[in-house]
Amino acid sequence: MAAPDFEIPQFQEHAVLDIPKIKEGAMSHIKSFVAGQSAQEYLGYPWELGENWKERAIERMGEVLKKYRSVRVFLDACVHCGACTDKCHYYLGTADPKNMPVARQELMRKVYRRYFTFGGKYFPWLVGAEDLTEEVLNDWYNYYHECSECRRCSVFCPYGIDTAEITMAGREILNYVGMGQKYSNEILVKVQKVGNNLGLPGPALEDTLAGLEEDIEADTGVPVKLPLDQKGAEILLVTPSADFFSEPHVESLIGYAKVFHAAGASWTLSSLASEAGNFGLFNGNYETMRKVAMRIRDAALELGVKRIIVGECGHAWRVAYSYWNTLTGIGYGGEDPYSQMLQKQLDHRYPQPMHICEYTWDLIQKGVLKFDKSKNDHRIITFHDSCNVARASRMGNEPGGQFTIPRNIIRAVANNFYDMDPNTIGESTYCCGGGGGLLTDDLMEVRVKGALPRMNAFNAVVQQNGVNFLALICAICKAQFTKVFPYYGFDMSMVGGVHQLVSTAIELD
């Protein structure tokens, strides 16, 4: 690893970090690459600030306020109590006061007051209202790309203000005036043109899957299949495309395939919908999010599947669980013939969609899957709750199922499991530091520093319990920790998926 050109934060003795003293402007030098013409044009946005950018920004803000009344409520409701200030991993890791959630929101709130409230229009100096200037716009760009939309601060807000929605609104307005982010927007083009965030075309996917089938058979002696575009299959699995491409992601894909094999299930992947992720969420643009989600509905209809299962991807599960209904399902419009068709086609004895962890846990409870837990004995495991799964979705039929089900699976397939400090898991989980469109090399300093609260709590279980494996259910978390671990002195092979553990222990006939 090349020496970083920034200081790596130090671990503290306790699992929960002390609140740092503020360092004004500590992260103001960070600016994620701005999207170029081709990506912006494809998404229907300009690619540079035009002369009338300010009018356009205010106009878009007005539209956003109308469309999402929640944003207006959140902008009005804050009383600056400060409960959120020390809850953000980016603030804890960088000490930049603009990364306090209240201050990050204030960047927009002061502009909102100026143009949309009585007091701000006539007495701006009395109410903390400010003109939208290029300097303010640049602040938006910097700090709305130092928020991973993880919503930890919202858990502690007495008014329930969802900071992520402010960030999303900020990014939407930035896109609208020509300041999109290169990383997210190029991905949004690829997923719509090719079918996945990686830009992995069908033939490459086919070749990759065939190679994995060979590997599994060489490893286990069992011909486990990874079917692609199989019409009439019962289950469509949509999973992040990183599962086809990266380590350790691919180990979980092998795990899902083994589970399907052991259950005797008929399943398929789709080349049209070879991506579960949906960066439309990160950008706060509902129409883009719908276009990306539509591919999955199209694939489900074309293949005639009865069930849709989502692989290990945090924000994909949020979009599937919380938005699919209104994006592309029956909630999109009872009149829409395709949503009706899909509703008729799906088997409603099962939750639709279903998370792969729900599926595997269900089979474990029914006694369908057999494991040799000792095969995971070389691992001492802890589990990181992914933000979007933890705070924006559910699994199973019980409240908190999204916390218990992945842990139940781990305990069913391995003997050594320890949770991290309770203040850092469950609904209080820290973000990995790379979520929400921040998983890009140009934001490495933000990512490394933002990972500090999680790394500190992880370090505590490493010291106390000898933990050597961080189990995950999100492609972003996997990529982020693989990259960030070495900065904190840990080996990247300590990072892996929950279904990687399943894959290690499962017994196949």
Add this chain to the structure above:
Amino acid sequence: MPTIEVNGKTIEVDEEGYLVNLSDWSEEVADFLAKEEKVEMTPNHWEVVNFLREYYNEYQIAPAIRVLTKAIAKKLGPDKGNNKYLYELFPYGPAKQACKIAGLPKPTGCI
């Protein structure tokens, strides 16, 4: 758009140093990009770079890490066909750093 200068020829690269036009690639360009990355090219590095280019020509995408490690195991022996060895060759990660030197676009997504 930033550029690099190799053997008197001006070549366009993006903000992160990846070639804008794949056809601008040559072994000299690869050597130049490797130096910028502080990677010293050995025959084993070239095996990886050449395989990436062959695969890209066929599939218009860099190979998945598994596909790459298997191909390298065949060419350089099973002890070298693993992620760890690839990271020894390309410390910033085989997917991104080796692709840059091979003149391929940067793989994107949750990787």
